[in-house]
Amino acid sequence: MxxxxxxxxxxxxxxxxxxxxxxxxxxxxxxxxxxxxxxxxxxxxxxxxxxxxxxxxxxxxxxxxxxxxxxxxxxxxxxxxxxxxxxxxxxxxxxxxxxxxxxxxxxxxxxxxxxxxxxxxxxxxxxxxxxxxxxxxxxxxxxxxxxxxxxxxxxxxxxxIRSQGMGRISSILSHWCSGCESISASIEEEVGRVSQCRESHLKTLQHIEAEVGNIRRMMSATPSTSTQDMDPLGEQEREGALAGSGAERRQTPLQMISKAKSLNNQRH
Structure with missing residues (x-):
């Protein structure tokens, strides 16, 4: 007081x-x-x-x-x-x-x-x-x-306090100190347990983040590959059409006149 x-x-x-x-x-x-x-x-x-x-x-x-x-x-x-x-x-x-x-x-x-x-x-x-x-x-x-x-x-x-009462006070204080030490040990044990849980949580979080990164990379690579696999014929037809149009562009004028006459005779 x-x-x-x-x-x-x-x-x-x-x-x-x-x-x-x-x-x-x-x-x-x-x-x-x-x-x-x-x-x-x-x-x-x-x-x-x-x-x-x-x-x-x-x-x-x-x-x-x-x-x-x-x-x-x-x-x-x-x-x-x-x-x-x-x-x-x-x-x-x-x-x-x-x-x-x-x-x-x-x-x-x-x-x-x-x-x-x-x-x-x-x-x-x-x-x-x-x-x-x-x-x-x-x-x-x-x-x-x-x-x-x-x-x-x-x-x-x-x-x-009488001198005779000092022994009782000493006993009470010793008991109190023992209780404090026990509580301190329990607190330290609990702190260690919490630290272990925290480290485990951080490792789990890092693993999840790595997995999410892998999934994102796989999803970004999948669309182009799947399009080619699903439509190989269409791709070939487009290549053939482009090749045909290219061949027509490579015909000479005489070949074109001859082809036109041939078509005209077929009509008559």
Whole structure:
């Protein structure tokens, strides 16, 4: 979610101040941190040496309270409130926002009944105000469906993770990587199959084009040959007629006069 770097950056001033804070000053800084708008991650603050020392002294409750904001929910705080420092109203609402984030990380649709139970609010109006505050704080993105009485979540920030949970995350990521590799191999196999089909199609197309070219050449050569084969006699008669007319053109004038007299005598 795009809002996470902003929340992390707003933690830095408190970390710088904590390096020189001790005793009551450190307790006051912790209270300010838990009320500060925009600060919703606490893991780095918990790793500071001064906070580690705090967990071994009489004020260890504040270290536990920081752990509750980093990893827990409002319901968890209520279960251990007798051993933890009291919360201001602003701190309660921030822990409720983090509780909504915790729910949103596991499901995209959260019924009002679940929210009312986990946030321990007295009315739907108060619940909707809390959700709207969380949206404006950019810790979740979604919308309230008042008709269906549910919160539809689009995205949420990531919360701090305990060291014990890193193994589970590593397992999930390994499984995800294996799935990606399997999908990648399937895609490569499909690409190879498509390439083979394309090459086969191109070869078939080239063969068809060659056959079409051969047929066209045969058709263009066939008409002249077939005409001679179908009418050999007519061709011979035309040649004979041309030869006869040529012979007549080669007769001398005396031969022509003699031929004319002969025809005239035959008539008489």
């Amino acid at each position: 795009s809002g996470e770097p902003k929340h992390i950056n707003q933690l830095e001033p408190f970390m710088l101040l904590a390096k020189n804070a001790k005793g009551p000053a450190l307790i006051a800084l912790i209270n300010q941190l838990l009320e500060a708008p925009g600060v919703y991650v606490f893991g780095e603050f918990l790793e500071l040496p001064c906070i580690q020392e705090l967990s071994k002294g009489p004020n260890e409750g504040y270290c536990q309270l920081l752990n509750m904001f980093a990893y827990g929910t409002y319901h968890d705080y209520k279960a251990f409130k007798d051993t933890l420092p009291p919360l201001t109203e602003t701190q309660k609402n921030k822990l409720r926002h983090l509780t909504i984030v915790n729910l949103a990380a596991n499901t995209q649709v959260i019924p009002y009944s679940t929210l009312l139970k986990d946030l321990e609010v007295g009315s739907v109006r108060e619940l909707e105000d809390l959700v709207i505050e969380a949206v404006y704080a950019d810790v979740i993105r979604g919308k309230l469906d008042q008709c269906r009485q549910q919160l539809e979540v689009d995205a949420c920030i990531g919360r701090d």
